[in-house]
Amino acid sequence: MANKKLMYGNHAIVEGVLSAGCRFFAGYPITPQNEIPEYMSIRMNEIGGTFVQTESEIAAINMLFGAAAAGKRAMTSSSSPGISLMQEGISYIAGADIPVLVVNVIRGGPGLGNIAPAQSDYYQATRGGGHGDYFTITLAPNSAQELYEFPKLAFELAEKYRNPALILADGLLGQMMEAVEYTIAPVDPNDLPEPPYALSGCKGRERRVVRSYDLKPGRLEAWNFERQKKYAQITKQEQRSESTDCANADLIIVAYGTCARVCSAAVRMAREKGLRVGLFRPITLWPFPKDMLAELSAKTDDFLVVEMNLGQMIDDVRLATDCRKKIHFHGRPGGGVPTPPEIFEKIKQILGGA
């Protein structure tokens, strides 16, 4: 296949973003995602897009707010502490119903933490993250190929529902090299229609206002109820997941991103020993693929949640299974990455065999 290239996960994101027709990037350096702004600065220059290295992540997210409110596809990338700084802006953007794409290449936390891979920003990503009642559509790729493909999907979902979208990667996915097949026909930004909210000058139309506040009693409440309907619709229509060997499994592992890659190796080890183990991989973290997981829980009693944190997604697994199943947990916080033999040992403990 001629359209296949060996590339860094972080570079794959850039190619995916550009294929989606995005021509606006603003960001601030932070490890382990620096390859994104570095490569983006070169590529944007080549294709005539905008790259701004900002004074802070706060400025970056607000430049996105401006660019997206002007009707353009806009994205930023950062890592955990930088994403914390962006939360004010993401809340305003969610409150103004504007679509943007934010990539979080998660590192160990809390605080400055370290620059090793982690999944400890799950709560932040799936519970809104900033102040106020809102959610962000959250995608969790597990390969360079998906890092390339998900930005376009994220923009499409963000625009369909007028809501910010997040891609959660981690230092390992961003830094590793894999083959990427260029499957996306590049979108020409000039072919994208002007959205109905776009600020572009009011010539020949009513003036438009983008804002997240409403001081008139009752109106903000009604606006929030409208948004609740949107969230219900997203939850109903946009759950995405991947199930491997889950039919007739005695134990189903639930893991996303890097952990899903590690666990798929552990599942193979277990299957070779005759243990009936499956893997359920959430691809959307919000909305959490609860319907598919609930379906699987009709036949399986034991679940093992594997995360690179102290246990965050496990709450969603408990909710999806109505707390009626045995939910085991294996977590590695602070930049720790589990290994397949480590997960295999845990599987043996639970199933008591091999």
Add this chain to the structure above:
Amino acid sequence: MKQIFGRPEGLTEVHQRYCPGCGHGIVHRIIGELLVKLEIRERTIGIAPVGCSVFADEYFNCDMIQPPHGRGPAVSTGIKRSRPDCIVFSYQGDGDLAAIGTAEIVHAAARNENITVIFINNAIFGMTGGQLAPTTLPGMKSTTSVQGRDVKKQGYPIKVCELLAGLDGPYYLERTAVNTPKNIIKTEKALRTAFKNQIEDKGFSLVEILSMCPTN
């Protein structure tokens, strides 16, 4: 009967909620008139701040956006870079621009972003009830410095124009006031220049306007 004076098309019909004697109304009128005189109203995008003039998004008769406190210059950058043919102005108070938004204004000026910033300096936090601002003068009373600003405890006021003038980036910086008819005319001239600079792609322009807050 021939009407010889009225509301400029650059302002909406919405009744402004500013206190009697406040300087915002004067500056709003000047901007509203300039949007028409310079024939830019239909391609202008304005940024309202957080503070008393948060309501500016209802008052200016052009596309408007209301961003987080102090982030107007960053939002302006995103808009201007995405729509270079539009005229972008950021309307900010002294709490918004000189306290929480210090980083954003300094860096937008350093980049010489081709935007127009209207900086209303009344030396006080108006909307929240008269607290000490970074521009409050030594000895001046506020609700968080009831004995007057003590420079030993609260430091010295920030002189925004002087601060930005130390940078190589900004194209045009001016300080005016709206306390007398003469000063109002000077303010009109400065704002006209600040908008024209953007129309002619000259770069970052900021007009600091000393204003009154009769309530606080």
